[in-house]
Amino acid sequence: MALNISAVGALCLCVIVSLFAITSAGDPYKFFEWNVTYGDISPLGVRQQGILINGQFPGPDINSVTNDNLIINVFNDLDEPFLLSWNGVLQRRNSYEDGVFGTTCPIPPGKNFTYTLQVKDQIGSFYYFPSLAFHKAAGAFGGIRILSRPLIPVPFPNPADDYTVLIGDWYKSNHKDLRNQLDSGKTLSSPDGILINGRGPNGASFNVVKGKTYRLRISNVGLQNSLNFRIQDHNMTLVEVEGTHTAQTTLTSLDVHVGQSYSVLVTADQADKDYYIVVSSRFTTPVLTTTGILHYSNSASKVSGSPPDGPTDVNFSLAQAFSIRTNLTASGPRPNPQGSYHYGEVNVSRTIILSNSQGNVNGKQRYAINSVSYVAPDTPLKLADHFKIEGVYRIGSIQDKPTGAAIQLDTSVLQTDYRAFIEIVFQNDEDVIQSYHLDGYSFFVVGLDGGQWTTDSRKKYNLQDAIPRCTTQVYPKSWTAIYVSLDNVGMWNLRSEFWARQYLGQQFYLRVYTTSTSFRDELPIPTNALLCGKASGRSLGNVIHA
Structure with missing residues (x-):
């Protein structure tokens, strides 16, 4: 919802004016006012407490254009602290706005915070979500689309319409009950169902006109399950993955792993009737399935027949992952070809x-990376750096190779050098699929295969047209390798997108460090930054925060 500036109080105006000063002066601004509340929802037929944004579940879309400045004033009307994070929106030089507890203090109940985000040099499909306290199991997520500037060519004709499609597994239980289970040391049972745009079976419907082509921006906003997406009697053309135009391939179904986003084109080229949209879980027993409706404007009949079956083996998913390549002839957010790097x-x-x-x-279930299970301190790591507060975390709390040691609890931070070009290998020795996300970066997925990674594995790398993205899957008993150019100073969360695993420690922070204090390398702490923990009461410019 667009915000009328005249309706904002003097304090918010002062904050917004100060935010303008540190963003690009020539780029457009868009203003939003969001109220976060509880509300009754029943997506699987059972009444439960959801988290709504402006009364909506899921929350409103953010529609933007490359380099737009987004000013989002968030009021927290919940009974506990709240944070929003921006899955895939890079936040160049500005990890203070990342919206995870390692960088940002939560918004207290009854208070508000104004995020300032710039979708700098980005295009594509992403989403936002609540990052604290297992709130993601109650809602407060929504789609983000970043359109190309008008003069930048896009490698396909303008679609007749552009739809956000948020898919994800779902529990009927209240998010606080789920959180209490995890806090007590238990694991969660399997989810109860799957939602499409917050609705259960046949609840979501998308209208099309015969002969026209539509863009579907599909994001898996769920808690743990990889999902397969397909449409009865219709093909899809893959055109974009998390900000990168892809080599266009025709698909009958698409695996979307937790945290991932894709764009496909669908042409309404069948008879005038309704067709099933099907989403089903992958690598699970039993398989969870839900359906939506693709509705032709002159539909002569409702859906009929059986919903199309999805793939059942891992080889399909592997082959599809290998087939996703960068379109080297397409422009990105700038007119130069994507493949020029x-x-x-x-x-x-x-x-x-x-x-x-x-x-x-200590008698409780935990998850770890390199034998360290992350424990959040009471002070965001980024604030500890800014105020030079000792004792919040220590460099060396996690090693950059597996140790084989027993799991230990620590505030794990891995330091890296600004402007380094590094290789990260995700080695999955467990028999379940994994999904990892790195805030603040888009990385090249150069290789994946079964078994143990070795230096000889580099011979199989794709060093020409690997897809850059921010979330990658790692198959059971397998590895995935990525290349990352560390060109974004800050404290960045690297986490499992399996939300119970993330909550119980399968995450850490990558500290991209430089001794430079130039605003060219990193923007200053926002003048409206919330302060908490050991940073409480400290001076921030001419303002002291309680």
Whole structure:
């Protein structure tokens, strides 16, 4: 919802004016006012407490254009602290706005915070979500689309319409009950169902006109399950993955792993009737399935027949992952071709190998990376850096290779050098699929395969047209390798997108460090930054925060 500036109080105006000063003066601004509340929802036929934004479940879309400045004033009317994070929106030089507890203090109940985000040099499909306290299991997520500037060519004709499609697994239980289960040391049972745009079976409907083509922006906003997306009797053309135009391939179904976003084109080229949209879980027993409706404007009949079956083996997903490549002839957010960056010719300065594990610590279930299970301190790590507060975390709390040691609890931070070009290998020795996300970055997925990664595995890397993205899957008993150019100073969360695993420690922070204090390298702390923990009461410019 657009915000009328005249309706904002004097304090908010002062904050917004100060935010303008540190963003690009020539780029457009869009203003939003969001009220976060509880509300009754029943997506699976059972009444439960959801988290709404402006009364909506899911929350409103953010529609923007490359380089737009987004000013989002969030009022927290819940009974507990709240934070929003921006899955895939890079936040150049500004991890203070990332919206995870390692960088940002939560919004207290009854208070508000104004985020200032710039979708700098980005295009594509992303989403926002609540990052604290297992709130994601109650809602407060929504789609983000970043359109190309009008003069930048897009490698396909303008679609007749552009739809956000948020898919995800769902529990009927209240998010506080789920959180209490995890806090007590238990694991969660399997989810109860799958939602499409917050609705259960046949609840979501998308209108089309015969002969026209539509863009579907599909994001898996769920808690743990990889999902397969397909449409009865219709093909899809893959055109974009998390900000990168892809080589266009025809698909009958698409695996979307937790945290991932894709764009497909669908042409309404069948008879005038209704067709099933089907979403089903992958690599699970039993398989969860839900349906939506593709509705032709002159539909002569309702859906009929059986919903199309999805793939059942891992080989389909592997083959599809290998087939997703960058469209080297397409423009990105700028007019130069996406392929002009020859990442395969850059020397790697460091290799980091990350291995996930699970176990019991002090009688409770925990998850870990390189044997360290993350424990959040009471002070965001980024604020500890800014105010030079000792004792919040320590460098060396996590190693950059697996140790094989028993799981230990710590505030794990891995330091890296600004402007380094590094290789990260995700080694999954467990028999369940994993999904990892890195805030603040888009990385090249250069390789994946079964078994153990070795230096010989590099011979299989794609060093020409690997897809850049921010979330990647790692198959059971397999590895995935990525290349990352560390060009974004800050404290960035690297986490499992399996939300119970993230909550119980399968995450850490990548500290991209430089001794430079130039605003060219990193923007200053926002003048409206909330302060908490050991940073409470400290002076921030001419303002002291309680």
